[in-house]
Amino acid sequence: MSTSGARYHHGDLRAALVGAALGLLREVGAAGLSLRAVARAAGVSAMAPYRHFPDKDALLAAVATHGFALFAARLEAALADAPGPRAALIEQGVAYVTFACTERALFRLMFGPLIAGAKARATLHEGGAPAYAALERAVAAMVADPARRPAVALSCWSVAHGLACLLVDGQVAMPAETEAIGALARSVLEQAVPS
Known part of the structure; x- marks a missing residue:
């Protein structure tokens, strides 16, 4: 058996890639990604x-789509633990911001301009639909x-996304601890989410 044949034993090559x-x-950012x-x-x-x-x-769109699945799961989980509808919406915004801050490179890939091809952008838009549906x-x-x-919905998304971008891009000092990021997001969202 050849070396290349011995190396290829993934049950699901696409998922492995x-x-x-x-x-x-996560390690080197999007610039370090190549198919090779x-x-x-x-x-x-x-x-x-x-x-x-x-x-x-196409690979970047698949990674971003995977990111949107992780993102949507966090948004859904935030809804489950909240005591009421307004609190659920605020907690969902907190989950949005903390995801962005703990998965910076993935967040930038999901929402940034790096994916340029029309087909890949369509895949990305489709992948993001469940997250927006949760909102x-x-x-x-x-x-x-x-x-x-x-x-x-657009107002809440704008506030959460804007705060996430300000933190991720260093325009606002990002707290070191995830809990502190959540507290900051919660305080901003409590002011922004209508009663």
Whole structure:
């Protein structure tokens, strides 16, 4: 058996490549990502990624889509523990900001301009839909008038995303502890989320 054949034993090569890319993204940022580097990290041949990803944009979109799945899960979990609809919406915003601050490179990939191809951008938009749907459900539980819900959802998203970007980009000093990030986010969101 050849060395390359011995190295290729992933039951799910696509998942292994996305996992390797996510690890590299966290370690070296998006600039250090290439299909060759991801193949090396996954322990497969340099050509193996092309079985699932025609180019780097497609791989980055898959990583960002995986990030959106993690993100949506955190947003959903925030809803489960809150004592009421307004508190749930605030806690969801806290989860948004803490995700951004603890997964900076992934957050930048998910929401930034790095993914340029139209097909990859469409995949990314589709991957982000469950996270926005979680926000819409939280708003629907709090806002009785359906006509007001889109504006309230956009307002809440804007505040959470804006604070996340200010912290991630260093425009506002980021607390060192995750709990302190959450406390900061909570204090801002309590002022911004309508009663």
